Amino acid sequence: MTLATLLQLLINGVLFGTMYGIAAIGLSVIFGMMHILFLAQGTMIVLAAYCCYWLFELYGMNPYLSALVIVPAFLLLGQALYHGLFRRVSVSGVFPSLLIAFGLMSLLENLISVLWSPNPRAIVADYSGYSISLWVLHVSFTRLMAFGMAMLAAGGVTLFLKKTLLGKAVRAASENMEYAMLVGITPHRANGVAFAIGMGLAGLAGIATATVYPFDPNFGFIFSLKAMIALALGGMGSVMGALAGGILLGAIESFSSYVFSSAWADAIGYALFLMVLMFKPEGLFSPSPNGNRK
Amino acid sequence: MGNLLLDVSGLDVFYGGAQALHGVGFKIYGGEVFSIIGSNGAGKTTVLKTLAGLIHPSSGQAIFDGTRIDGNSPVSIVDLGISLVPEGRGLFLGLTVKENLELGAFPMRSRPMASESLAWVLGLFPILTPLRDQVAGRLSGGEQQMLAIARALMGRPRLLMLDEPSLGLAPFVVKTVFDIIAHLKGQGVTVLLVEQNIHQALKIADRGCVIKTGRVAMTGKGCDLLTDPDIRKAYMGSLQ
Numbered sequence: 001m002t003l004a005t006l007l008q009l010l011i012n013g014v015l016f017g018t019m020y021g022i023a024a025i026g027l028s029v030i031f032g033m034m035h036i037l038f039l040a041q042g043t044m045i046v047l048a049a050y051c052c053y054w055l056f057e058l059y060g061m062n063p064y065l066s067a068l069v070i071v072p073a074f075l076l077l078g079q080a081l082y083h084g085l086f087r088r089v090s091v092s093g094v095f096p097s098l099l100i101a102f103g104l105m106s107l108l109e110n111l112i113s114v115l116w117s118p119n120p121r122a123i124v125a126d127y128s129g130y131s132i133s134l135w136v137l138h139v140s141f142t143r144l145m146a147f148g149m150a151m152l153a154a155g156g157v158t159l160f161l162k163k164t165l166l167g168k169a170v171r172a173a174s175e176n177m178e179y180a181m182l183v184g185i186t187p188h189r190a191n192g193v194a195f196a197i198g199m200g201l202a203g204l205a206g207i208a209t210a211t212v213y214p215f216d217p218n219f220g221f222i223f224s225l226k227a228m229i230a231l232a233l234g235g236m237g238s239v240m241g242a243l244a245g246g247i248l249l250g251a252i253e254s255f256s257s258y259v260f261s262s263a264w265a266d267a268i269g270y271a272l273f274l275m276v277l278m279f280k281p282e283g284l285f286s287p288s289p290n291g292n293r294k
Numbered sequence: 295m296g297n298l299l300l301d302v303s304g305l306d307v308f309y310g311g312a313q314a315l316h317g318v319g320f321k322i323y324g325g326e327v328f329s330i331i332g333s334n335g336a337g338k339t340t341v342l343k344t345l346a347g348l349i350h351p352s353s354g355q356a357i358f359d360g361t362r363i364d365g366n367s368p369v370s371i372v373d374l375g376i377s378l379v380p381e382g383r384g385l386f387l388g389l390t391v392k393e394n395l396e397l398g399a400f401p402m403r404s405r406p407m408a409s410e411s412l413a414w415v416l417g418l419f420p421i422l423t424p425l426r427d428q429v430a431g432r433l434s435g436g437e438q439q440m441l442a443i444a445r446a447l448m449g450r451p452r453l454l455m456l457d458e459p460s461l462g463l464a465p466f467v468v469k470t471v472f473d474i475i476a477h478l479k480g481q482g483v484t485v486l487l488v489e490q491n492i493h494q495a496l497k498i499a500d501r502g503c504v505i506k507t508g509r510v511a512m513t514g515k516g517c518d519l520l521t522d523p524d525i526r527k528a529y530m531g532s533l534q
Binding site for chain 1: 386
């Protein structure tokens with residue numbers, strides 16, 4: 001393996017992994033709040049990819065510009081999903097919420113198949129095949145854009161959580177809901193905000209997906225799985241950890257599909273997922289659990 | 295004595311099948327320090343949790359400044375101006391001191407005053423100023439207690455409820471905590487104090503009551519309770 005190949009694989013992996021990263025950040029925010037893995041995250045990403053696709057096909061809207069429509073729409077959709085589906089069961093424990101997420105995933109998957117056929121779709125624009133050459137390396141334009149969107153999303157979510165009062169309230173509520181109520185934070189409001197963030201990120205990830213490669217309705221579940229692996233690698237409850245976990249997973253997949261095959265890449269990813277959960281369940285990038293708190 | 299601020303009567307509270315409070319009632323007037331004392335497990339914390347809306351009573355009522363609050367949500371009770379510093383302090387350990395304080399002013403009625411409140415509480419608790427950017431989990435027990443009280447004050451409460459503020463603290467820190475309560479009283483803050491440190495709690499209180507196995511056994515002025523022979527015998531044996 002030459003140095004150039006090595007670097008090329010790394011770049012491909014990192015750029016690809018940021019998409020897992022965006023999905024994982026969404027999962028992480030929702031998990032931190034409601035303690036459920038939102039299984040439908042990947043399918044919501046696919047739904048956003050279809051929105052992007054149809055806006056492009058029917059109205060000729062630039063996929064990147066369509067973020068201005070899709071992301072706000074998905075933020076609202078997140079609020080609506082929480083208040084419509086999860087609000088009532090959120091008080092009766094984790095299991096009903098998990099089942100609802102599973103049901104939502106199946107429903108959406110089938111609905112998309114029926115409405116828009118199960119055939120793969122892809123956005124083909126004049127810049128889709130464009131790539132930037134640097135020395136002997138090639139960086140695909142759409143993947144670079146996906147990377148940029150992921151960075152913006154991670155930065156945006158971090159800023160929101162660290163700098164705004166509502167963001168601080170979300171962090172407080174995900175640390176301890178009872179204490180949060182005692183300072184006047186409404187649990188349903190905090191949960192709703194977490195869901196909105198998760199879905200807003202799904203919207204962005206959907207656009208990135210639609211521009212980078214072909215997708216079909218069943219793609220969502222695999223995306224959820226990968227995001228879950230990224231989350232386990234990076235550690236639950238940290239935005240940058242989730243992003244880093246996604247990037248790491250992307251790099252590992254990129255290398256193992258070159259060295260072995262893409263089927264092996266998946267197997268290696270899942271094996272790594274189990275290993276991390278067994279030996280470092282707090283994630284590779286978070287300090288040990290008794291390290292930062294008394 | 296100020297106007298009647300909190301009127302609690304006939305509170306019955308159950309944990310599953312076990313009755314924790316039996317017809318608990320007392321009155322708190324504006325500007326006073328009211329102490330609830332009693333041994334471990336007598337139901338003191340249950341009274342505070344019920345008033346904060348974390349537990350709903352099966353009967354009885356609590357009226358705060360003319361508004362019935364029993365059975366209301368914790369958030370609506372905070373919005374009315376009742377803040378609880380729970381046992382264990384209730385801090386967000388992963389957030390910084392400053393973030394904890396800012397969240398203290400989350401209720402709508404206190405939000406417009408947030409920056410003045412911050413200056414006020416940092417004046418009351420100067421030790422917090424250099425710790426502003428520290429994560430709350432890294433503070434010592436005494437510092438955490440100061441932060442917990444400071445955060446509750448950020449909400450500009452009309453009634454401040456403190457659950458065992460001296461628990462687990464070194465004696466000189468306990469003294470600081472009681473000095474602060476005395477100071478707050480001087481500033482006109484009404485305080486409902488629950489303590490196992492009975493001597494201190496009664497010394498500082500205008501009035502108070504004794505809770506025994508979920509019932510109010512005695513109500514009176516702080517100084518009267520302090521010198522009551524039964525109370526001395528039952529709770530302060532070690533201090534004599």
